[in-house]
Amino acid sequence: MFQKTGYTLRWLKGVGEVPAQQWNALALPLATPFLEWEWLNHLETSGSAIPRTGWLPRHLTLWRGNTLVAAAPLYLKGHSYGEFVFDHQWAELAYRLGEPYYPKLVGMTPFTPAVGYRFLIAQGESGVNELFLEAIDQFCQREGISSCHFLFADPEWSEAVVPLGWHRWLHHHYLWQNHHYQSFEDYLAHFNANQRRNIKRERQAVHKAGIRMHTLHGAEIPEHFLSVMYDLYSNTCDRFLWGSKYLTRQFFQSLYRDYRHRLLFSVATTNQGGNEPVGMAFCIIKNQQLYGRYWGAWQEVDSLHFETCYYTPIAWAIDQGVQTFDPGAGGRHKKRRGFWATPNFSLHRFYTHRLGAILPEYIHQTNEYTIQEIQAINENIPLKATPPQTQVAGMTLSIHEETEEGND
Numbered sequence: 001m002f003q004k005t006g007y008t009l010r011w012l013k014g015v016g017e018v019p020a021q022q023w024n025a026l027a028l029p030l031a032t033p034f035l036e037w038e039w040l041n042h043l044e045t046s047g048s049a050i051p052r053t054g055w056l057p058r059h060l061t062l063w064r065g066n067t068l069v070a071a072a073p074l075y076l077k078g079h080s081y082g083e084f085v086f087d088h089q090w091a092e093l094a095y096r097l098g099e100p101y102y103p104k105l106v107g108m109t110p111f112t113p114a115v116g117y118r119f120l121i122a123q124g125e126s127g128v129n130e131l132f133l134e135a136i137d138q139f140c141q142r143e144g145i146s147s148c149h150f151l152f153a154d155p156e157w158s159e160a161v162v163p164l165g166w167h168r169w170l171h172h173h174y175l176w177q178n179h180h181y182q183s184f185e186d187y188l189a190h191f192n193a194n195q196r197r198n199i200k201r202e203r204q205a206v207h208k209a210g211i212r213m214h215t216l217h218g219a220e221i222p223e224h225f226l227s228v229m230y231d232l233y234s235n236t237c238d239r240f241l242w243g244s245k246y247l248t249r250q251f252f253q254s255l256y257r258d259y260r261h262r263l264l265f266s267v268a269t270t271n272q273g274g275n276e277p278v279g280m281a282f283c284i285i286k287n288q289q290l291y292g293r294y295w296g297a298w299q300e301v302d303s304l305h306f307e308t309c310y311y312t313p314i315a316w317a318i319d320q321g322v323q324t325f326d327p328g329a330g331g332r333h334k335k336r337r338g339f340w341a342t343p344n345f346s347l348h349r350f351y352t353h354r355l356g357a358i359l360p361e362y363i364h365q366t367n368e369y370t371i372q373e374i375q376a377i378n379e380n381i382p383l384k385a386t387p388p389q390t391q392v393a394g395m396t397l398s399i400h401e402e403t404e405e406g407n408d
Contacts, residue, residue, distance in 0.1 A: 022068040032116025033286035034109040038259040046251035049110035069122040084113035108151035113329040118157035150347040170367040174339035176325040195382035202303035232296025266312040288323040341377040
């Protein structure tokens with residue numbers, strides 16, 4: 001199988017087995033921030049993505065001598081929690097068929113539903129996709145792994161993988177796009193009159209409650225805010241997202257040392273509390289892309305969630321020339337704030353006989369339903385523009401793309 005002279009394949013048990021500089025030589029050129037060494041390593045060393053929590057690192061790497069030339073972040077899983085691609089019905093089907101579903105091999109950044117997963121490949125290296133996929137096939141078949149799944153796949157990379165025998169499952173997330181907005185008021189002008197009033201009312205409600213909003217980026221963030229952010233995240237999980245507290249305090253605190261240049265905090269304070277937050281949203285920024293990850297608040301304030309998680313980050317994004325804002329998983333309320341349902345894909349391969357025969361057709365039918373769902377969501381977004389028809393991987397989808405007519 002392995003034919004590249006002078007190269008070595010290695011399976012690793014942690015990102016920390018690779019020097020940060022070598023890993024990041026492959027990761028930094030990518031659009032996504034979530035495959036960078038610091039983010040992955042802190043997940044693994046903080047007690048978050050570890051075997052005890054059901055995430056067993058099994059990263060595949062390719063070396064030319066002592067130089068890393070390719071890497072695939074992979075995890076063996078005995079459950080489907082923390083993935084945000086909900087395949088529990090597949091596990092139930094496997095049980096009914098008398099076939100094992102776990103363990104499975106998953107390629108993704110743990111607990112991070114953000115598009116961009118792919119193999120990390122040095123410029124000029126050819127044949128790595130084929131080499132890695134064959135190595136994964138052999139590993140899964142040798143170890144009795146039921147399946148392999150690449151979640152939130154990079155769109156361009158997925159186009160190269162699907163012809164190699166992988167099945168594509170269509171999902172959607174919400175995405176804000178900066179259509180040359182000059183100010184927050186310019187952004188508001190693209191809503192219909194009723195929703196403009198609603199957003200202004202929501203922002204005014206926060207102001208009337210005595211809340212002041214500001215943003216902190218990179219070195220502006222006080223170190224102790226990382227621990228405060230964990231407390232807020234933990235409180236939100238306990239109140240609203242039972243069973244979803246995947247990250248440890250150590251994870252948040254460790255980001256300050258070597259990853260705070262990627263951090264943006266949207267902070268709510270009061271006159272009585274000084275500069276200490278009563279609510280905060282935790283975002284990641286790379287180049288012209290902003291990602292919302294976690295939030296929490298100590299006070300119940302009307303519309304504070306919308307202000308902290310959406311409006312303040314959007315205003316910052318417009319001011320900084322950021323082009324896209326992915327606010328995180330879930331929540332159809334996002335569409336009323338100008339976030340369009342946007343397709344993304346996961347890629348799948350099955351090594352058990354009956355699942356391998358049944359699920360390709362099942363995925364095809366599910367994709368058709370998802371197309372209809374995306375179209376229905378986007379047809380009801382309260383913006384002046386109407387989303388045109390767009391082809392995505394051979395499927396016609398209604399995806400927003402601002403036109404001159406939509407600006408009127």
